[in-house]
Amino acid sequence: MQGALARALQLKRWTEVERLVMADSESEPSERMRLLAVARLNLGRPEEAYAAIQAATEFAPQSAPIWTNRGSILRTLGRLHEAADAFERAAALDPTLAAPCFNLGKLLSSDARLRAAREPLLEATRRDPKHVEAWCALGRVEVGLGNVTAAIATFRRALALRPTTGAAWWGLANLKTVAFDRADQAQLDALWVQPNIGADDRTLIGFARAHAHLANGEDATGWRALLDANALKRSHLQWDLQRHRNWVDDVIRLWQQPRQPAGDPARGSNVIFILGLPRSGSTLLEQVLAAHSLVSAASELPDLQQVLRSHSPKLDARELAACSTEDFAALGTQYLQRTERWRAERPWMVDKMPANFLHIGAIRLMLPGAHIIDMRRDLRDCAYSCFLQHFAHTAPWSNDLAELKAWCADYERLMQHWLAFDGDAVIRVHYEALVASPEHVTTSLLEAIGLPWEPGCCQPHEVNREVRTASAAQVREPMDQRGRGRWRRFESVFSDWPS
Structure with a gap:
């Protein structure tokens, strides 16, 4: 049972996760209800997810992962203040856990509170210096606050950790006031044809690559790169x-x-x-x-x-x-x-x-x-x-x-x-x-x-x-x-x- 559940979680097969959790009578009740909540949230049933996470909280009120998941569910339900409180509580319960700080920073940023978002994102990178997504989110906040030099350094930090991070490449390109050099352009060209890069990363790399060629005066190559990036993006969109x-x-x-x-x-x-x-x-x-x-x-x-x-x-x-x-x-x-x-x-x-x-x-x-x-x-x-x-x-x-x-x-x-x-x-x-x-x-x-x-x-x-x-x-x-x-x-x- 546990092996099958672990595989289903890894592959994000949420219907299977829900079925396996419902059939599990041996695991800790708090963990079962937490995983049930996660599955139902990912299946697009946030109200049911909240009922499950509420039960999990009653079983284990001091669990940081439960409070982190609770915050994500509340955010989906539009209960943003409660979500922020849940993330803050999770961060306080486990000072080593980066996830609640990262989620709090993303929530505040999406709610147009960039100055408030900066500190939890910084804390996420302190708790987990290899948290690439936190570095990217922090970079976007620095841009919004006008800290362009800090934003560049932050995006570069993300790329040093994972060169295929499309969000970091696009974060640099989207500044529009900083040009890529030839080394960046060569790396972007190599990444564009590299296999096993996810569609989201590849799309963002494609747009950054187009910007690099255009910034270096290579109009024909840049336009072709731009057509390719847009075509890839459009292939994943549903719009009539x-x-x-x-x-x-x-x-x-x-x-x-x-x-x-x-x-x-x-x-x-x-x-x-x-x-x-x-x-x-x-x-x-x-x-x-x-x-x-x-x-x-x-x-x-x-x-x-x-x-x-x-x-x-x-x-x-x-x-x-x-x-x-x-x-x-x-x-x-x-x-x-x-x-x-x-x-x-x-x-x-x-x-x-x-x-x-x-x-x-x-x-x-x-x-x-x-x-x-x-x-x-x-x-x-x-x-x-x-x-x-x-x-x-x-x-x-x-x-x-x-x-x-x-x-x-x-x-x-x-x-x-x-x-x-x-x-x-x-x-x-x-x-x-x-x-x-x-x-x-x-x-x-x-x-x-x-x-x-x-x-x-x-x-x-x-x-x-x-x-x-x-x-x-x-x-x-x-x-x-x-x-x-x-x-x-x-x-x-x-x-x-x-x-």
């Missing part, structure tokens, strides 16, 4: 372009006339949404606004979509359009409650989730006083930058040029619809104008959203804040125009794309 296009069609058909919002027409007047395509300059614009003494930058928040999913789990266009104005008012209140911490120190906040452009009609009814900024950039530059970028899960359309072009076209036609639907509610800011005339554009923008002028907004690189997007290192450099016209490097690919 036609389904998305049908959804956009439904939105345009169903949202034809503006509706009068219920309740306070100023609701959400201290919320600024920056939306549009990824890599459009939205992080730069957020940094500009974050330089204002009244504005807090929350980065890319999932809250709007999560609130909408509470009403329509699949974000069905018909279900959302059928909401009453009172329903939308309640959803708006829910959004404000969920994001309250971002307005605790400064009264205004920025939510810059790009894909929120899909839900402008809902935003207008949920938060009629909110300010909506459509961040625009030459579509060709935007598309090239998206194709260069490895997005974890948020942009499955970006790994195939035809699908990328279609997504950009749908963005254009949906924004044209929203502008016709309620044009006065959308402020357009052009990236090219912002970097060319930052003071003029910033002055006009602040006036449009009702904020007083502050000269610091023209020095956004001096803002000391957490940045959790792909532009984290770039926005800490003075504003310039290097991002304009980058698509011309591959003009034959993008020449027929709209601008």
Whole structure:
């Protein structure tokens, strides 16, 4: 029994693990219930997993592994504060165990608490200096905090431990302000063809490899490497372009006339949404606004979509359009409650989730006083930058040029619809104008959203804040125009794309 269970655990055959644990009457009850909880969590049944881990905790309340697993289950259930408490308790129960510190750091990082995440991740590396994943997670936190030199050293430490660590290679590439040297490029080329590397690591290595060749001026090789990396990524994704296009069609058909919002027409007047395509300059614009003494930058928040999913789990266009104005008012209140911490120190906040452009009609009814900024950039530059970028899960359309072009076209036609639907509610800011005339554009923008002028907004690189997007290192450099016209490097690919 024990040998079979050990093999099933090693191979992550969770159905078999569950069956074997249920048939086991000899092991310690606490360990049986712990393994049952782990199996059920991995089988996508977190409520049942919690019941099992609760029983395990009652059998062995001083077990650090049980409290660690309890934290993971609570995190899956969305009970983040309880999850953090469980990880902290596990770390205190066993000062040699790295896992609870690592999990606590990941939880805090994903909850946009980078400064709080740094110490538990450091502690994880102290407890287990060979914990590669902890070094990578710490590197990402250092990037977000602006500690670029520390981030480079941290990613390099992970690579010294395990050269096939794709997350570390991509962490270095994603800085975008540090170039790979020829030795890095040669190593990435060798890794790309090395057998027995997992798909996730190979994909990240592929993107880093493309960046290395492009940084060294090898356009043909770099483009081929980029095509290969994107093709590998796309082969592991499930995304239906036609389904998305049908959804956009439904939105345009169903949202034809503006509706009068219920309740306070100023609701959400201290919320600024920056939306549009990824890599459009939205992080730069957020940094500009974050330089204002009244504005807090929350980065890319999932809250709007999560609130909408509470009403329509699949974000069905018909279900959302059928909401009453009172329903939308309640959803708006829910959004404000969920994001309250971002307005605790400064009264205004920025939510810059790009894909929120899909839900402008809902935003207008949920938060009629909110300010909506459509961040625009030459579509060709935007598309090239998206194709260069490895997005974890948020942009499955970006790994195939035809699908990328279609997504950009749908963005254009949906924004044209929203502008016709309620044009006065959308402020357009052009990236090219912002970097060319930052003071003029910033002055006009602040006036449009009702904020007083502050000269610091023209020095956004001096803002000391957490940045959790792909532009984290770039926005800490003075504003310039290097991002304009980058698509011309591959003009034959993008020449027929709209601008």
